[in-house]
Amino acid sequence: xxxxxxxxxxxxxxxxxxxxxxxxxxxxxxxxxxxxxxxxxxxxxxxxxxxxxxxxxxxxxxxxxxx
Numbered sequence: 476x477x478x479x480x481x482x483x484x485x486x487x488x489x490x491x492x493x494x495x496x497x498x499x500x501x502x503x504x505x506x507x508x509x510x511x512x513x514x515x516x517x518x519x520x521x522x523x524x525x526x527x528x529x530x531x532x533x534x535x536x537x538x539x540x541x542x
Contacts (some may be wrong), residue, residue: 516524 512524512527515527
């Protein structure tokens with residue numbers, strides 16, 4: 476029982492060496508955005524697509540200003 480408590484206190488080596496997933500996330504978003512925009516365009520027209528693009532652009536700008 477005592478060994479379990481000491482094992483939990485030690486930091487994990489795997490957590491310290493976690494991979495950076497930013498590039499993977501960005502690639503995933505870039506691959507999925509065209510079909511999402513195309514589907515919205517087919518279902519609702521061009522206006523919602525432009526509004527979504529403006530919203531995404533605004534959120535990216537806010538993130539950029541934050542860092």
